[in-house]
Amino acid sequence: MTSDEIRETFLAFFEKHAHKRQRSGSLVPAAFDPSVLLTTAGMHPLKAYFMGLEAPPAPRLTSCQKCFRTPDIDNVGVTARHLTFFEMLGNFSIGDYFKQGAVEFAWDLTLNGFGFKPEDVWATVFEGDPAMGIGPDEEAIEAWLSVGVPRERIVLCPASENFWWSGETGPCGPCSELYLDRGVEWGEPDDLPGGENERFLEFWNLVFMQFDQDEQKQLTPLPNQNIDTGMGLNRMAVILQDVETIFDTDQFLPLIALGRELATVAEPEDRSLRILADHSRGMTFLIADGVVPSNEDRGYVLRRLMRRAIQHGRRLGITGSFLPRYVDVVLDTMGAAYPELHAEKDRILKWVLAEEEGFGRTLEQGMALLTDHLSKGTLDAAAAFQLHDTFGFPVEMTIEVAEEAGVTVDEAGFKTLMDEQRLRSAGGVGGKGGRVGGTADLVRGLSTEPTTFVGYESLEQHTTVAAVTERDGKTFVKLAESPFYAQGGGQVSDAGTIACDGGDCEARVADVLRAGDDQALEVELVTGTLKEGERVTATVDRTARHAIAANHTATHLLHAALRQTLGDHVSQAGSYVGPDKLRFDFNHTQRLTDAERAQVEDQINAWVLGNHPVRSMSTTLDEARALGAMALFGEKYGDVVRMVEVGDGSFSRELCGGTHVRSTAEIGLVKILSEGSSAANVRRIEAITGPAAVTLLREHDAALSGAATALRTQPAGVVDAITALQAKAKAAAKAGGGTDAGTVDRLAATATDTDGIAVVAASVDGVGGKDLAELTDHVRGKLGDDGVAVLGSAVDGKVALVVAAGPGAIARGVKAGAVVKVAAQVVGGGGGGKDSMAQAGGRDPGKLADALDAARAAIQAALA
Ligand code: SER
Numbered sequence: 001m002t003s004d005e006i007r008e009t010f011l012a013f014f015e016k017h018a019h020k021r022q023r024s025g026s027l028v029p030a031a032f033d034p035s036v037l038l039t040t041a042g043m044h045p046l047k048a049y050f051m052g053l054e055a056p057p058a059p060r061l062t063s064c065q066k067c068f069r070t071p072d073i074d075n076v077g078v079t080a081r082h083l084t085f086f087e088m089l090g091n092f093s094i095g096d097y098f099k100q101g102a103v104e105f106a107w108d109l110t111l112n113g114f115g116f117k118p119e120d121v122w123a124t125v126f127e128g129d130p131a132m133g134i135g136p137d138e139e140a141i142e143a144w145l146s147v148g149v150p151r152e153r154i155v156l157c158p159a160s161e162n163f164w165w166s167g168e169t170g171p172c173g174p175c176s177e178l179y180l181d182r183g184v185e186w187g188e189p190d191d192l193p194g195g196e197n198e199r200f201l202e203f204w205n206l207v208f209m210q211f212d213q214d215e216q217k218q219l220t221p222l223p224n225q226n227i228d229t230g231m232g233l234n235r236m237a238v239i240l241q242d243v244e245t246i247f248d249t250d251q252f253l254p255l256i257a258l259g260r261e262l263a264t265v266a267e268p269e270d271r272s273l274r275i276l277a278d279h280s281r282g283m284t285f286l287i288a289d290g291v292v293p294s295n296e297d298r299g300y301v302l303r304r305l306m307r308r309a310i311q312h313g314r315r316l317g318i319t320g321s322f323l324p325r326y327v328d329v330v331l332d333t334m335g336a337a338y339p340e341l342h343a344e345k346d347r348i349l350k351w352v353l354a355e356e357e358g359f360g361r362t363l364e365q366g367m368a369l370l371t372d373h374l375s376k377g378t379l380d381a382a383a384a385f386q387l388h389d390t391f392g393f394p395v396e397m398t399i400e401v402a403e404e405a406g407v408t409v410d411e412a413g414f415k416t417l418m419d420e421q422r423l424r425s426a427g428g429v430g431g432k433g434g435r436v437g438g439t440a441d442l443v444r445g446l447s448t449e450p451t452t453f454v455g456y457e458s459l460e461q462h463t464t465v466a467a468v469t470e471r472d473g474k475t476f477v478k479l480a481e482s483p484f485y486a487q488g489g490g491q492v493s494d495a496g497t498i499a500c501d502g503g504d505c506e507a508r509v510a511d512v513l514r515a516g517d518d519q520a521l522e523v524e525l526v527t528g529t530l531k532e533g534e535r536v537t538a539t540v541d542r543t544a545r546h547a548i549a550a551n552h553t554a555t556h557l558l559h560a561a562l563r564q565t566l567g568d569h570v571s572q573a574g575s576y577v578g579p580d581k582l583r584f585d586f587n588h589t590q591r592l593t594d595a596e597r598a599q600v601e602d603q604i605n606a607w608v609l610g611n612h613p614v615r616s617m618s619t620t621l622d623e624a625r626a627l628g629a630m631a632l633f634g635e636k637y638g639d640v641v642r643m644v645e646v647g648d649g650s651f652s653r654e655l656c657g658g659t660h661v662r663s664t665a666e667i668g669l670v671k672i673l674s675e676g677s678s679a680a681n682v683r684r685i686e687a688i689t690g691p692a693a694v695t696l697l698r699e700h701d702a703a704l705s706g707a708a709t710a711l712r713t714q715p716a717g718v719v720d721a722i723t724a725l726q727a728k729a730k731a732a733a734k735a736g737g738g739t740d741a742g743t744v745d746r747l748a749a750t751a752t753d754t755d756g757i758a759v760v761a762a763s764v765d766g767v768g769g770k771d772l773a774e775l776t777d778h779v780r781g782k783l784g785d786d787g788v789a790v791l792g793s794a795v796d797g798k799v800a801l802v803v804a805a806g807p808g809a810i811a812r813g814v815k816a817g818a819v820v821k822v823a824a825q826v827v828g829g830g831g832g833g834k835d836s837m838a839q840a841g842g843r844d845p846g847k848l849a850d851a852l853d854a855a856r857a858a859i860q861a862a863l864a
Helices: 003-016 044-050 070-075 099-113 138-147 233-240 253-262 270-288 297-315 323-334 345-375 381-389 395-404 411-424 436-446 542-566 594-609 621-626 690-710 715-736 741-748 769-783 807-811 816-826 845-863
Strands: 020-022 060-068 085-094 121-126 154-157 163-165 170-181 200-213 219-232 460-471 474-479 496-500 506-515 518-527 535-540 572-577 582-587 614-620 640-646 652-655 670-679 682-689 752-754 757-765 787-795 798-805 830-833 837-842
Touching: 003 020, 003 060, 003 085, 003 099, 003 233, 044 060, 044 085, 044 170, 044 219, 060 270, 070 297, 070 395, 085 099, 085 233, 085 270, 099 138, 099 170, 099 200, 099 219, 121 138, 138 154, 138 170, 163 200, 170 219, 200 233, 219 233, 253 270, 253 323, 270 297, 270 323, 270 345, 297 323, 297 345, 297 395, 323 345, 345 381, 345 395, 381 395, 381 411, 395 411, 436 460, 436 474, 436 506, 436 518, 474 506, 496 518, 535 542, 542 572, 542 582, 542 594, 542 640, 542 652, 542 670, 542 682, 542 690, 572 670, 594 670, 614 621, 621 640, 670 690, 682 690, 690 715, 741 757, 741 769, 752 845, 757 769, 757 845, 769 787, 769 798, 769 837, 787 807, 787 816, 787 845, 798 816, 798 845, 816 830, 816 837, 816 845, 837 845
Parallel strands: 020 060, 121 154, 757 787
Antiparallel strands: 060 085, 085 219, 121 170, 163 170, 170 200, 200 219, 460 474, 460 535, 474 518, 496 506, 496 535, 506 518, 572 582, 582 682, 614 640, 640 652, 670 682, 752 757, 787 798, 798 837, 830 837
């Protein structure tokens, strides 16, 4: 049975039994689920259904889900069956059938669909745990007995084996696993299922999802008893294709073969071949789901995978670029089942090549450094940090290479260095926001009847207060119908008011909390109180809502214009849509050129002027995809989706739950404020629209007019005027030479008093001619009328001397010409001048200090 056949056998079986077939969710979990970085199980995209936050499209579902398990990166290639990326088949019941039903389906498909012999199949069940307050799972034992599994092939196991948690918090429950006994030739006669042995292979996990675990590890029953099962498709292929390892199955053989073809070393290591096969699949699927390499979170997982693959490629002696070859094979083997791989091929290749090129540059040097350290038998934290920081080695990779050489790395020390670096660049690592579960609890706790959102159609709604509660000094309200948009998809919550029918109460809406499709309002009472059952009018702040709508539609236009201008690799990486502005993060490597930025802005404004209608419609996810609608990576979409299109939809179609203007002309004007980098490979644009844009342009106008007036020119002449001023200032500074104010002050400060006359006699470095005369004059000016300044300087092997005397000093007999003569003689030269100012030259710079002393003595003599 090929992997494709296994997948189809499973899904078709459950479809036949009234399960709705679901497309795989993204590897990037829904924004709703902060508990995991990447989707690790089939139930993750369905979590909101299990928790009762959203209604499922059907009570019975089946899917083949893309999964990624980061902790297994180190195991890949070492064991026979570990992978990072894999497919998980599952059937799910949301409050429909429970243990008995799940066991019956599993047994039927195992025997009749996959053809296992009943005597080879074993089941494990939860033995119970007093600490958890749960006894042995008799119900599951009964169910297995009822389909004909003898009691001796039902094995009790502890929570570590037979209790499954979807995350630290959230849905969980006891489980029952199916094992295939491959025969005693694979192990020992007394082997049992439950452990990792080669004889018993686990192939299916049936989770009886019935609890919700909170932060204190307390279990509370979920609204429904649910079923979540998981069968690893690739492990199933090992069994059904009767091969030894997962890498010998049909999805992997072509990838292993490619490695052998590319390798140039005499004996390519299996481990490297397997790592390349696994990691190339992982990176291809991660990029297709919108992950880009970076140093944080899932971007780091991807980067680590890529760099480890590149390093193992080098170990196989593969030179030059080779990852694109692997991507091609992944597309060949997986593209039929996952069309997104073909759709995203350009993007996948772009990132793969970028990483190969970027890391390829430092890999050799880093390896040389690492090998050097290892040959000395140590690798301290500083070296590991340098490898990370300068050469881009993921620390896990460094540790792995070091371990192979029998050297341990100081991981704690490395972590300290990383923390220090983070502190240095503080602000880079932002908080991830609180757990959404708290909000969900609050919203559901108010009332289980969901609020109907009517805010697409109306901004004012006459409705009823369904529930009110106080928490931490805040008031929360649930309305039967609400026109207020709850923050989501980047768009902020609406502001507004609630007023009681009788006019005896009024409240301001401070926040709108979202829990799936449901919501609650945080309100601040202005007058009176709000009571359950009260009739009220809820009114959205129109001005703010319109500004938000204009910014939201503009965000779609910006997205479209960026793709037109820069290419289809541009995809949304985040957004903020508020009444004040819009912010759009997107995947792109380089700063936009001025021309690109202008082109994007022009294109958006052309669409605004085109006054295109903006329409939203409900459609199926498949239909929306077929129409080329853009879906936000990581966002979870139900089967029925809301699609927003502009004009004929040819340039902008997006899946979106936000509020929009009715036609583009309502936006008025779009002005890009800034374009910059927000994270590795992510650019950020901020823009404003409508009145805010007009206000900004008016402010710019006023600033320009003010500048023109100050420069005594016209606005159009401002740049020329400033350029001219700058040139003038530069020339002035140059002409001043050493005569700048600082030097003057410094020299003046050296003055000594000689009989009531302030005398400066000093040497200055490298100032000659006119500059020296000017400087001396300035220093003398600083000293006042009763001052004398004597400055000497050695320039080009000669001496220049200048003396300046103030009127008071001259009146007391000090003559500059006479003083300079005395001094000049000492340095073997001569000169002269007026009483107030005189210059001289000399040939002996070594005597400059003596000359200055002589000048001082001459001044003293003249005063006496
Ligand atoms: N969620 C369970 C698992 O991942 C069963 O689907 O094993």
